[in-house]
Amino acid sequence: MNGEPEVHEEFETRLKAYEGRPAAATGVGRDPVNAPMIRHWCEAMGDTNPAYTGPGAIAPPTMLQAWTMAGLSRRPERTAAYDELLGLLDESGHHAVVATDCEQEYARPLRPGDEITFDSVIESVSERKTTKLGPGYFVTTRTDVSAGGELAGTHRFRILKYAPARRPTNPTNPTKPEERRPRPVVNRDNAGFWEGVARHALLIQRCTGCGTLRFPWLPGCNSCGRPGWDTVEASGEGTVYSYVVMHHPPFPAFEPPYAVGLIELAEGVRIISNVVGVPYDKVRVGMPVRLCFRQYDDELVLPVFQGVTR
Numbered sequence: 001m002n003g004e005p006e007v008h009e010e011f012e013t014r015l016k017a018y019e020g021r022p023a024a025a026t027g028v029g030r031d032p033v034n035a036p037m038i039r040h041w042c043e044a045m046g047d048t049n050p051a052y053t054g055p056g057a058i059a060p061p062t063m064l065q066a067w068t069m070a071g072l073s074r075r076p077e078r079t080a081a082y083d084e085l086l087g088l089l090d091e092s093g094h095h096a097v098v099a100t101d102c103e104q105e106y107a108r109p110l111r112p113g114d115e116i117t118f119d120s121v122i123e124s125v126s127e128r129k130t131t132k133l134g135p136g137y138f139v140t141t142r143t144d145v146s147a148g149g150e151l152a153g154t155h156r157f158r159i160l161k162y163a164p165a166r167r168p169t170n171p172t173n174p175t176k177p178e179e180r181r182p183r184p185v186v187n188r189d190n191a192g193f194w195e196g197v198a199r200h201a202l203l204i205q206r207c208t209g210c211g212t213l214r215f216p217w218l219p220g221c222n223s224c225g226r227p228g229w230d231t232v233e234a235s236g237e238g239t240v241y242s243y244v245v246m247h248h249p250p251f252p253a254f255e256p257p258y259a260v261g262l263i264e265l266a267e268g269v270r271i272i273s274n275v276v277g278v279p280y281d282k283v284r285v286g287m288p289v290r291l292c293f294r295q296y297d298d299e300l301v302l303p304v305f306q307g308v309t310r
């Protein structure tokens with residue numbers, strides 16, 4: 001169907017009727033929880049937490065979804081209900097799709113040998129929302145992952161089915177698309193960081209269990225595994241640990257060439273941001289830099305680093 005997407009109460013009632021219906025047939029994990037997969041995961045993630053190795057090891061909680069994956073040779077068995085729901089959205093003009101986020105909750109640890117079963121339901125279909133991509137509906141599916149019949153964790157996956165908006169135009173030059181930097185993705189794990197940035201403070205997370213500083217922000221400590229944290233404000237002093245100069249490809253709102261640095265802060269953690277205030281070809285490993293905050297448009301402030309040439 002072409003033209004304006006259909007939108008009325010009756011349509012939303014039809015969508016809502018899919019809430020609570022199965023999104024996929026009950027699944028069985030292809031493999032029981034096992035040490036080799038845990039080892040590969042930890043190597044890929046660079047996670048050396050001792051809880052995941054040796055006798056009594058548990059699986060990293062964030063592996064939850066991995067145990068439910070169908071693999072390359074098999075398709076997940078989507079229900080007719082879920083296909084119908086997506087079909088209704090397609091037919092009403094909301095044919096584009098983007099995955100927006102996922103959330104996990106953990107009920108109990110998984111251990112090698114645990115046999116996995118999982119059930120997916122269509123948990124919710126939002127009202128019609130206006131988004132920068134275009135108007136659409138958020139569809140959340142919830143997968144409950146069980147081991148031995150006991151709930152081990154829940155994985156929520158959210159998509160936006162939308163009718164693509166025409167690209168915004170630049171008011172000063174209608175033939176040129178508006179060029180704005182991408183917005184940061186703010187979630188409950190990193191919201192504190194962005195609140196700090198808004199008041200021009202660069203906050204580093206500190207584990208209240210062992211005092212280890214961490215950046216970027218994470219829900220737990222990679223040293224001791226405990227979740228508690230507070231923050232310390234970075235002094236703003238740092239050095240260029242490594243850098244690249246971007247020439248290609250061009251991105252809207254970025255004018256190549258420009259330098260992107262991996263900055264080692266005086267506190268010891270590293271952060272990626274632009275090195276500004278010096279020509280891109282003068283940036284060097286070891287160059288001292290100083291934190292500053294740059295306002296890119298009416299709503300976007302980012303921490304960047306002013307290079308200090310000797």
Ligand code: ZN
Nearest residue numbers: 207210221224
């Ligand atoms: Zn710690």
